[in-house]
Amino acid sequence: MENQFICQYCGKDTSNVEYDYLSGYNHLGCALEAEMKSDGFDHCIMCGVETPYKRSTHIDMRIGYIEGAGQLCSKCYNRGSNHNHLAIPEWIVENYPNDQELGAKVRELYWANKNL
Numbered sequence: 811m812e813n814q815f816i817c818q819y820c821g822k823d824t825s826n827v828e829y830d831y832l833s834g835y836n837h838l839g840c841a842l843e844a845e846m847k848s849d850g851f852d853h854c855i856m857c858g859v860e861t862p863y864k865r866s867t868h869i870d871m872r873i874g875y876i877e878g879a880g881q882l883c884s885k886c887y888n889r890g891s892n893h894n895h896l897a898i899p900e901w902i903v904e905n906y907p908n909d910q911e912l913g914a915k916v917r918e919l920y921w922a923n924k925n926l
């Protein structure tokens with residue numbers, strides 16, 4: 811009988827490999843490696859949504875990529891506070907109908923944040 815337990819990526823016998831380390835009849839490691847090499851889209855590390863960036867896209871060309879962590883979608887990236895973004899409390903926007911006053915308040919918050 812033909813041995814089905816052959817990893818299609820490296821061609822080795824996988825009949826003695828534990829089920830947890832298999833993907834079908836393939837080594838899980840080999841399958842993951844193949845997936846990494848294929849040019850799929852990166853998924854957001856926070857919410858898992860597909861980002862517009864392919865794995866092959868250089869990180870300098872991306873927005874929302876955190877070195878050592880991975881790619882964020884625009885929503886999660888904008889929600890973050892440690893990317894030189896300033897979070898503006900909603901009540902400020904609502905309580906300052908005048909754009910100029912709002913701008914001044916935002917600037918005030920900006921400097922207040924800087925001095926934390």
Ligand SMILES: [Zn+2]
Nearest residue numbers: 817820837840
């Ligand atoms: Zn393999």
Ligand SMILES: [Zn+2]
Nearest residue numbers: 854857883886
């Ligand atoms: Zn996200």
